[in-house]
Amino acid sequence: MSQHTVTINVANKRLKVACPAGHESALLQAANEINQRLEQDAKKSQSVKSPEQALVMMSLNLAHDLLQTRNDLEQEREKMQSKIELLQATIEQAVNRPKTA
Secondary structure, three states: OEEEEEEEOOOOOOEEEEEEOOOHHHHHHHHHHHHHHHHHHHOOOOOOOHHHHHHHHHHHHHHHHHHHHHHHHHHHHHHHHHHHHOOOOOHHHHHOOOOOO
16 A cells, blocks of 8 residues: 655644555544644643643543543453354254254
């Protein structure tokens, strides 16, 4: 997959980022998400002293969200697997039931 450079704005800084062809929209959405979170965090907290500190805090929040989502997905996968196993057992019982004449 070929790569080219895309210019994005994050935290009022213009950055050129290598991006695989066809992924430009996702990159721009990611930059937009970062900017929105930084703006929200700036409104909530007056304790952030610098843009770098704000980026670190926002990164920690994103990492936390990612880990929480992974955990939620794993729990959901386990529930689905349990339901599938129950369904398979029920089907096997129905198929293997002795036929009465």
